[in-house]
Amino acid sequence: MTLLTRPPALLPAHGSFLTSGVRWVRHWNEHLFSFAIERPASFRFRSGEFVMIGLLDGERPLMRAYSIASPAWSDELEFLSIKVPDGPLTSRLQMIRPDDQVYLGRKPTGTLVADALLPGKRLFMLSTGTGLAPFLSIARDPEIYDRFSQVVLVHSVRRVSDLAYYDELTAQLASDPLVQEQALLQFHYIPTVTREPFHTTGRIDALAASGALFAPPVLGERRFDPETDRVMLCGSTAMIRDFAAMLEGLGFDEGSNAAPGHFVIERAFVG
Template identity: 65%
Template sequence: MTETLAPVRPAAQASAWHEPRILWTRRWTDRLFSFAVERPESFRFRSGEFVMLGLPAEDGAGKPTLRAYSIASPGWSDELEFFSIQVPDGPLTSRLGRLAAGDGVLLGKKPTGTLVLDALTPGRRLFLIASGTGLAPWLSVLRDPETWARFDQVVVTHTVRQVQDLAYRTFLTRDVFEDPLIGDLALGRLLYYPTVTREPFDRPGRITRRIEDGALFSDLDLGSGFDPATDRAMLCGSTAMIRDVATLLERAGFTEGSNAAPGDYVLERAFVG
């Protein structure tokens, strides 16, 4: 049954949030789901940023339950898309996963983050490296025409535990090339590289291992490894994956970037801690 949201009170609390309605939901597995909400007219963001998203307290009187979510839709979209895992008994995701079109959520008014093109120096090849729901910001970045104006090639890697967890696989292998805005730009320039860690798969194992042993590069005919002269990278996913890939990039001569000082690669420290 769809959960009915209580109104947020007092008025001063409501003013801190947009209160959009859900437009659609999609179930990928029993744990993974996506949904989109109305984009408030005043809401502006850069592709790759995150925003606080949540629900009012169930009793209607306490503090709302909130967490940071990367926006999966590009900066030009009329809707805001999100990709989430549903944690059993999780204070927020267990409730979000039960919502349907027409239900309301709380949306922060100040998107932010470092997983944006502005935090990278110019390059020719962009690696968007994800595990789990860390794929979300890459769905935003790769659908932004500016990405294709700045880079000759974009490589999206997505590491999950089970094959069924490869959400958006059809989009990344087919539908993206039919996108009216960036489909032609991505054709022949977007490479998708999924890996699975706990089931048989044609590309098994963690992305860190496939970077270290060179499989990522040989499989896609990308040379012998990362090159800081031409390559740029963005990282989002589990803390362990981000830490390990960042170490490999640093060993290859990459420097971490930020909004204030662009560099060769970026990660979102608000998520990693």
Template identity: 70%
Template sequence: MNMEVRPPLRIPDAKAFSTVEVVRVKHWHEHLFSFSVTRPNSFRFRSGEFVMLGMAVDDKPLMRAYSIASPAYADELDFLSVKVPDGPLTSQLQRIRNGDQLYLGRKPTGTLVADALLPGRRLFLLATGTGLAPFLSIARDPDIYEAYSQVILVHSVRHVSELAFRNELEAQLAGDPLVQDQALLQFHYIPTVTRESFRTTGRIQQLIQTEELFGHPVIGPKCFDPGQDRIMLCGSMEMIKEFSEYFEALEFQEGSNAAPGQFVIERAFVG
């Protein structure tokens, strides 16, 4: 048995950060991993928000914004991260183990939230890569299923092994204590792979052009309708830019907390 005792992490600013303990780590792919940490009793967030997260690197706190992947009611906080070999933070973060301590910001925030959207019927969650993370939280929010008749999560990756949480999503969140019954009827998961053979291949843009995105079991028009469809976007800067221009051309209005609209993006990661 490993009896190593790790020294406590010194909090850089007790007013801005808490310390949390790593309770679970999973490596999905050579460039992708997820992890869970303890949740401070006072920590509250809205589904889709992000928080500053980090660790001590060279005896200094190094923090980055991470979308929270767990539902707002969960006892633990989940995160999804790429592995960047020479990344100042991820090169160290990818080596964490159960029992390690991290810094967690006290104030989650973000624009990728339901409050920034007008009422609608279909909610499309369009993600590439680790842009999946906030949608894992949103898809397990009971209020989302009260607000929309359908919740469609589209996740585009290069390789099949990058489809994190695929089993849970394909099972339509079966076993989730609060949304499993609603998700069985209202939640649809559409994974697509661009560089390997898979049942659905191609970028999200291709699925839109071929109308595959709107096929069974999705119900409604075979195109995006600003009158009833609401869109959330999370992924690479190129993807966000391309889709923002696309939806604006369709007369969708970008929303915010102050002025809800028909589509939203997380601007903290766009620059």
């Protein structure tokens, strides 16, 4: 239990946004934290979508887009964020505590959803940094295990301490009541670190080129195949740009909500 040393920070009502109370906050290191807020009864979303989150800045809310890290069935909305010391929002958002309030957008949206992909056998979710967030949502959604026989989550970070949710993912979501049995057989987690010693090192493109992404227990071809594989990309602009170009060269088509394809990116976060 967290003891508050100050009264909860309550926000004035704003017609454009909902207000929601903070349930918990977890600081992974000096650069990274997670938090969850109460999910309003009227709020509906698809696993993998994002929504606007914010705090009051003078007389107006300051809002930024955040991918929802909790699955669509959860009674809370979970988020993963970096800490930017001088960031207009994150410099303050990292100070929130349980029972504080944040503003929440009314309409989630996004293309990192299963509906934007054609049917396939293997789903690869490739992420860097906080790009992990939407894939935490998708990996905990039972529907994804009905759509794909294998679900592969790759998370690339600079330092070992940046591997948020490492214990839960290494355990193949064993504590998740809705997907634990399916995840034990179908879910594969591949963390990689680029600037510190770790059992897997190197960028995601290097792991793909070497075949490490397709090593056992990931079954099937030791390469990306548009006939069977579907890919989701979220993270740094450079990673997304390079991987999208590589996939297109292999015959993959980008998908959207209107026209499902072989791979998807979240263009709202790409410059």
